[in-house]
Amino acid sequence: MTDLVISGLKKKFGTLQALDDMSFTVHGGEIFGFVGSNGAGKSTTMRIALGVLSADEGEVTLGGKPLDLAARRRVGYMPEERGLYPKMKVGEQLIYLARLHGLSQEEAKDAMERWTDRLGIAARRDDDVQKLSLGNQQRVQLAAALVHDPEVLILDEPFSGLDPVAVNVMSSVLVERAKAGVPVVFSSHQLDLVERLCDRVGIVRNGQMIAEGTIDELRSTPRTLIDVTVADDSTGSWALPLKSHPSVEIEGQEGFTTRVSIPTGDASARSAVVDAAARTGNLTQFRDHHRSLAELFQNVVVTEDPAESDDAKEAAK
Structure with a gap:
């Protein structure tokens, strides 16, 4: 070829x-x-x-x-x-x-x-x-x-x-x-x-x-995103104990789903997130979030030059 x-x-x-x-x-x-x-x-x-x-x-x-x-x-x-x-x-x-x-x-x-x-x-x-x-x-x-x-x-x-x-x-x-x-x-x-x-x-x-x-x-990055859904918890209060964890970061909340990030391949950090969510007794979803190309594009461009964020957002539409 x-x-x-x-x-x-x-x-x-x-x-x-x-x-x-x-x-x-x-x-x-x-x-x-x-x-x-x-x-x-x-x-x-x-x-x-x-x-x-x-x-x-x-x-x-x-x-x-x-x-x-x-x-x-x-x-x-x-x-x-x-x-x-x-x-x-x-x-x-x-x-x-x-x-x-x-x-x-x-x-x-x-x-x-x-x-x-x-x-x-x-x-x-x-x-x-x-x-x-x-x-x-x-x-x-x-x-x-x-x-x-x-x-x-x-x-x-x-x-x-x-x-x-x-x-x-x-x-x-x-x-x-x-x-x-x-x-x-x-x-x-x-x-x-x-x-x-x-x-x-x-x-x-x-x-x-x-x-x-x-x-x-x-998509292969140093950190993995995880979406965790806990029924009846729209504030993500279940994740408050994780704020003191050295490897876990809370990325945001949408409805009953909290997005957290952990070092890619860090089994202990993943277990800590599972344990914290399961303690509520209402864990309904736990899955890795696979970034779309639009997210990857915006992350790369904005990380390289924040002044170009408007162009990045336009291209990601």
Whole structure:
């Protein structure tokens, strides 16, 4: 399988350091989620990979070879700002774009028909792009990225503006492409989708990759969160004795559930929490709390720079 490797990218716009040693790998056959606050460097990285921008330092390789102009013909790219000709018909435009990637007229027509069928826009082939809804324009944009059967997919905010049905269609297409061995990387602020679809995730801040791995790897932290529910105790009074415990921290209360944290793997601290809750005789739930990607993202970004907390909260929505 072919790997897409981003290695040591640096890019400066005036005094702004947009990318600062940006590095990560997207393996063939996996979906990689690229997340970060607005202005973190996601789109700049993708544009450098496509050759739209040049890097000050670093390189992009595909299958161990530089991603030069010839290799970029094998890339499927979906920009955040739609890059379609608004007054050109959908079918004609997709055939034209496929021809630019080297397909014959017959191959291009077959590919156009296949992907417009697959994405649910076959009835729109003779419509001008500008007459389509934003969601259908997004489907055409994805078809444009796929029509030449690319060896790698780079998608910038592909789910923006889509209804739930279109989200499911696009999700299934990305999964299919990955299963076919294609490295797929996409950026998104819809972290629930990233968590559901991606094999690995990279969290970006100030032009650097600050956390990377599977969701389980990103969840692997020095402390474990536990949700403890005690019936008839909405104040968490059962946990008051734990405040003197050297390893247990009380994180918060919601309804009858108290969230505590303990050092990961600390069996004695876990037993202390169980014992304290069980003494009430009304313990109804005791389970580890698995952080969502939205929580992980906000924790990483805010911990690194509290001034960016508003951007982090926006991206976590």
